[in-house]
Structures are given as C-alpha cells and as structure tokens.
Amino acid sequence: MSDHERGGTDGGGRRVRVLLADDEHLIRGALAALLALENDLLVVAEAASGPEALAMARAHRPDVAVLDLQMPGKDGVAVATELRAGLPACATMIVTGHGRPGHLKRALAAGVRGFVPKTVSAQRLAEIIRTVHAGNRYVDPELAADAISAGDSPLTAREAELLELAADGAPIAEIAARAALAPGTVRNYLSSAAAKLSAENRHAAVRVARERGWL
Amino acid sequence: MSDHERGGTDGGGRRVRVLLADDEHLIRGALAALLALENDLLVVAEAASGPEALAMARAHRPDVAVLDLQMPGKDGVAVATELRAGLPACATMIVTGHGRPGHLKRALAAGVRGFVPKTVSAQRLAEIIRTVHAGNRYVDPELAADAISAGDSPLTAREAELLELAADGAPIAEIAARAALAPGTVRNYLSSAAAKLSAENRHAAVRVARERGWL
DNA sequence: GAGCGCACGTGACAAATGTCAACCGGCCCA
DNA sequence: TGGGCCGGTTGACATTTGTCACGTGCGCTC
Structure with missing residues (x-):
C-alpha cells in the first residue's frame, strides 16, 4: 500500500503523523490528498482493512489513526481497541458514514478520542485531527445528542x-x-x-x- | 499527481462538465479536489441530496452526473430516472459503497451508463467519467458478475x-x-x-x- | 374455442410464536 | 437472618403465522 512518508523536511516543528484506514480506495485516496494540503499533517500510511491497519500502525507508529467504522476483517472500534493496547501513544478516531448511537458508546469505551460522521468537511476533519492529537476529545454534536437521547440499552x-x-x-x-x-x-x-x-x-x-x- | 497529458485533443476545447452528488461532504469535497486535478474534467456543481442534485442539474446542465446510490430524499437511481427525462443530454453514473446486484439492474433499467463501487481509485473514476461521457457504458466487473449470478428476481x-x-x-x-x-x-x-x-x-x-x- | 399455465385471492387447519404465571438462586439492605 | 428485588429459567395457554387445497380470471397455444 502507499507509503507517503517523506524524510525529515518538515520545516518548522514535527508534523502530526496520520494513519488512514478505509476500505473505499476512492475516499481514502481523496482524503489523503486533502489532508496533504495541510502543512502540519502528514499521512504516513494507508490501509484498506482492519488487520492491515494494525500492521501499518505497528510499522509506521503514527500519532493519530483515522479509522473507518466499517471495514473488512476488523471494524474500526476493534482496531482502536488493539491499538490502545499495542501502541498507546497513538490517538485513535473513528469516521463513519451513518453513525449509530451505540457505536459511539462502544467507541468511547474503547478509548477512541474522536468520532465524526463523513458529512464533515475536510477542513473540519483536519482541525479535529489536531484536537485529538493534542490529547482532547471531539464528538460530533449531533451524534452525541442522538446517543444521549437514545440512552443506555434497557436490554439485559x-x-x-x-x-x-x-x-x-x-x-x-x-x-x-x-x-x-x-x-x-x-x-x-x-x-x-x-x-x-x-x-x-x-x-x-x-x-x-x-x-x-x-x- | 502527474501532469499526464490528458486526451490533449480539445486544446482550448470544452471540458467535461461534471455534477457530483453525495451526502457525505467529506467524500464529495475530496472527490471534487481529485477530479479537479484532471485537465479535461470540470466539477460544475455539487449536491448533498437527491432533490438538490436535480435542482443543480437543471441549473448547471452538466455533461455527466456522478450520483451516490444512497442519498437523503431520493436515491441515485431515482435521480437518474428523472434526469433521463428532464435532461437527456446528461449522462448519469452511480457510485456506491456496497453495491447489491439488484441495484445494478435497476440502475441500468433507468438508463444509467456507469456503475462503480467506491473501492476504485480516483484515477480510474476519471477514466470512467470520460468513458461514460463518450457515450459508452462501464460496469464494475465484480458487480456485474454478482448481478449475473444472482439473476432475476423470482418474485411476482x-x-x-x-x-x-x-x-x-x-x-x-x-x-x-x-x-x-x-x-x-x-x-x-x-x-x-x-x-x-x-x-x-x-x-x-x-x-x-x-x-x-x-x- | 378448449386446454393449459400462471398469478391472484381466500379460508381451514396445523405449527410456530408471544403472553402469562410461576419457581429458583443470587444480591442488597434492614 | 430474613425479606424484597432482579435476572434467569421453564411450561401451559392463546394468538399469530405458515401451509395447504381450492376457486377465479387472464393470456397463451394448439
């Protein structure tokens, strides 16, 4: 898979190293291109499946992993969970097409720091990557509201x-x-x-x- | 990407005018950016829903409409059907995340000329847009195989x-x-x-x- | 036009499903 | 220690659902 890592020419400070995982090449490629426009972000690895994302993360040690929720092999939350254990320095965030309240809860429980729908703009995504990298959390307000209104599962x-x-x-x-x-x-x-x-x-x-x- | 001379051809000629419709801003924006790199393509309008796509198409009269299958309001096939009636000069193609065989059949019946999954690369998508604009059809081979093996619906x-x-x-x-x-x-x-x-x-x-x- | 196949439409009956009341064991708290 | 509560478990019973046999009408072929 593509490896865009460029050696040390990072001008000012160190750039935020990003891993992109999404099974839809079209979107992943497009996303990589857009994030490349940001001066302080650097996409160091891409993956098209859950297991591949894990392997890439181990190989490239990114600062932030941007994971699609639905991927072949392992879903985004599962990847985040393993990443949390194996690579604690790497912040994780989930990007999803149609987010369900329960997924958000599961993601937060797995230590995910960002949760956004694919309806955000690339600009906004870049900001959120920075937020997450700084150690803060970001959850899409609408998804959060849904999750709260849906509440906990009443099922045993x-x-x-x-x-x-x-x-x-x-x-x-x-x-x-x-x-x-x-x-x-x-x-x-x-x-x-x-x-x-x-x-x-x-x-x-x-x-x-x-x-x-x-x- | 590269400065590949693209169908060099209509030097100063008209570019292919493209309408992009997808409810996920992230993807739509990214796609627009990638297609903008192609010298012979021009994204003239974007829409986030079925009805909006129709309105945009009427206003901007694109040569090719690239429609996501699942959108709020009207789905891609419904939009294609109306486009066929109201704007016959505009070729339509569907891009979908996880394509089901029946959708393909429905789409072809609606006069759609291209049907591709989001796993293709942007490069490939650009080629397909050209193919469709030239009056030819393109269907992803894997989806086509699925559709054939699934066959017709036995239901009345x-x-x-x-x-x-x-x-x-x-x-x-x-x-x-x-x-x-x-x-x-x-x-x-x-x-x-x-x-x-x-x-x-x-x-x-x-x-x-x-x-x-x-x- | 008779015969045939097919889709539509219906009710009787059997099987699957949902509702209810009950029992057991663990847990919390007085 | 005992009582109340909650979740897990079960079988009896009423309701819903699926299966079957049947009848109708339409379009086709011979």
Missing part, C-alpha cells in the same frame, strides 16, 4: 444475546439449539426484549435495537 | 410489494390493512415469496431479498 445481556441470534430471522427452535436453552426460555427473552423496545415482535425488535446501536 | 410484483410492506416487521394484520387484502391472502404471498427465496419465514425472506437487491 441475555436478551441482547438472544436478539443477536434472532437477527437473521432464524426460527425459535434453532435459536434455542444455538443458545442451549429451552424454546420457551428463548421466547420469553425475546418477548421481553420486544416489550422493552416497544416492538410488535422480535423481528421489529431487532430492527429497533440495530437502529439504536444496541445490538 | 405482488409478492415483492407485500415483502416490502413486511420489511419493518409489521404483523400480518397491519400489512393486510395497508394492502387492502384479506390476512389469509397476505400470508399466502409472503409464504410463497419465502419459499422462492428458500427462507424460513417472511423476515428471513426480507433479508435475502435485500441482499440480492430484489427489494
């Missing part, structure tokens, strides 16, 4: 787990088998989950939970 | 319609009311659709149909 661990198993439309019997539970028990959890989400049935419940990012 | 119009109504997990009674049909009839169509898609039940059927782009 078991309910969420069974809802997950129900997500692909499998019949109760199959879910029961996969969870090693009696069918009645499964029905009960799903019923309870649906009630908490004020959904008509488990399928609608799955939809609601997904929307809120609780799944 | 009625089945697809009811499956659509069932998509949000509504109970049969509600679907029946919305479709002005007897509940038994609704069950029958959905059952038939599920059988054709070899799905366990209507919810799984919705998932399968969505995946294949038949919904």
Whole structure:
C-alpha cells in the first residue's frame, strides 16, 4: 500500500503523523490528498482493512489513526481497541458514514478520542485531527445528542444475546439449539426484549435495537 | 499527481462538465479536489441530496452526473430516472459503497451508463467519467458478475410489494390493512415469496431479498 | 374455442410464536 | 437472618403465522 512518508523536511516543528484506514480506495485516496494540503499533517500510511491497519500502525507508529467504522476483517472500534493496547501513544478516531448511537458508546469505551460522521468537511476533519492529537476529545454534536437521547440499552445481556441470534430471522427452535436453552426460555427473552423496545415482535425488535446501536 | 497529458485533443476545447452528488461532504469535497486535478474534467456543481442534485442539474446542465446510490430524499437511481427525462443530454453514473446486484439492474433499467463501487481509485473514476461521457457504458466487473449470478428476481410484483410492506416487521394484520387484502391472502404471498427465496419465514425472506437487491 | 399455465385471492387447519404465571438462586439492605 | 428485588429459567395457554387445497380470471397455444 502507499507509503507517503517523506524524510525529515518538515520545516518548522514535527508534523502530526496520520494513519488512514478505509476500505473505499476512492475516499481514502481523496482524503489523503486533502489532508496533504495541510502543512502540519502528514499521512504516513494507508490501509484498506482492519488487520492491515494494525500492521501499518505497528510499522509506521503514527500519532493519530483515522479509522473507518466499517471495514473488512476488523471494524474500526476493534482496531482502536488493539491499538490502545499495542501502541498507546497513538490517538485513535473513528469516521463513519451513518453513525449509530451505540457505536459511539462502544467507541468511547474503547478509548477512541474522536468520532465524526463523513458529512464533515475536510477542513473540519483536519482541525479535529489536531484536537485529538493534542490529547482532547471531539464528538460530533449531533451524534452525541442522538446517543444521549437514545440512552443506555434497557436490554439485559441475555436478551441482547438472544436478539443477536434472532437477527437473521432464524426460527425459535434453532435459536434455542444455538443458545442451549429451552424454546420457551428463548421466547420469553425475546418477548421481553420486544416489550422493552416497544416492538410488535422480535423481528421489529431487532430492527429497533440495530437502529439504536444496541445490538 | 502527474501532469499526464490528458486526451490533449480539445486544446482550448470544452471540458467535461461534471455534477457530483453525495451526502457525505467529506467524500464529495475530496472527490471534487481529485477530479479537479484532471485537465479535461470540470466539477460544475455539487449536491448533498437527491432533490438538490436535480435542482443543480437543471441549473448547471452538466455533461455527466456522478450520483451516490444512497442519498437523503431520493436515491441515485431515482435521480437518474428523472434526469433521463428532464435532461437527456446528461449522462448519469452511480457510485456506491456496497453495491447489491439488484441495484445494478435497476440502475441500468433507468438508463444509467456507469456503475462503480467506491473501492476504485480516483484515477480510474476519471477514466470512467470520460468513458461514460463518450457515450459508452462501464460496469464494475465484480458487480456485474454478482448481478449475473444472482439473476432475476423470482418474485411476482405482488409478492415483492407485500415483502416490502413486511420489511419493518409489521404483523400480518397491519400489512393486510395497508394492502387492502384479506390476512389469509397476505400470508399466502409472503409464504410463497419465502419459499422462492428458500427462507424460513417472511423476515428471513426480507433479508435475502435485500441482499440480492430484489427489494 | 378448449386446454393449459400462471398469478391472484381466500379460508381451514396445523405449527410456530408471544403472553402469562410461576419457581429458583443470587444480591442488597434492614 | 430474613425479606424484597432482579435476572434467569421453564411450561401451559392463546394468538399469530405458515401451509395447504381450492376457486377465479387472464393470456397463451394448439
């Protein structure tokens, strides 16, 4: 993959070394080009998947990792979690197309310092990279508001787990088998989950939970 | 990038006028910047939603409209359809994150001349814009292969319609009311659709149909 | 025009699903 | 220590859903 690292000509101080990870080449390339216009930023590595992002991070030790939420292999939050452990000096931030409230919560729990939708401008993104690099946090106000209004998941661990198993439309019997539970028990959890989400049935419940990012 | 002489040709000639429509500012802006590097392309308008794209197209009369598939208001195919009617001189192409086979079919039926995933490079995109502007068609080979292997939808119009109504997990009674049909009839169509898609039940059927782009 | 295939539409019946009341065990607090 | 509360677990029962057999009408072929 491309390696734009240029030796020491950084004029004034050291530039902020950035890792870009996004599976859509078009966007990643375009982003790299735009960030290159900023004098104090330097894109040192690019990756198209989660594992590749990790490898690149280890090889190039960036100051800030800009990760797409949805990538093949590992998603952005998973990468951030491993980065936190393996390369604590590297700040992480997530960029996402359509952010769900639950993702934000998960990301913050993983130690991510920035969370922005792809609707921001490149200018703004550059500023946010600086903010994050300075040790501060930045969360898109709209996403934050959504997350707050959506609140915490009312589901118990078991309910969420069974809802997950129900997500692909499998019949109760199959879910029961996969969870090693009696069918009645499964029905009960799903019923309870649906009630908490004020959904008509488990399928609608799955939809609601997904929307809120609780799944 | 390079100073590659581009189709040198219309020295002083007219550039290809391009409309960019994508709801993600980051990507749209970045794309505009990259396409600006091409000597023979000129981004004359940008839009962040379906309706805005139409308005922009009417105002600026571009040669090629590059449309994101998923946008607020109207999706890319809907915009392409209206463009075809209102501005026949304008070629349309769709750019999409994760393309489903059915979308491609729908797009081609709407007169779209290019269909590419966002994993292509900007360089490649520029070439494709030229291809489309020259009156030719371009479809990403991988997406085309998927579409062919997925084949046509086996669903009848009625089945697809009811499956659509069932998509949000509504109970049969509600679907029946919305479709002005007897509940038994609704069950029958959905059952038939599920059988054709070899799905366990209507919810799984919705998932399968969505995946294949038949919904 | 008769026969055939296909999509539409319906109701009866069986199977799957959702609702309810109940039991058990751990935890907190008086 | 005992009681109340919460989450996990289960089976009985009513409702919803899926399956089946049936009838209708349209367009095609022979």
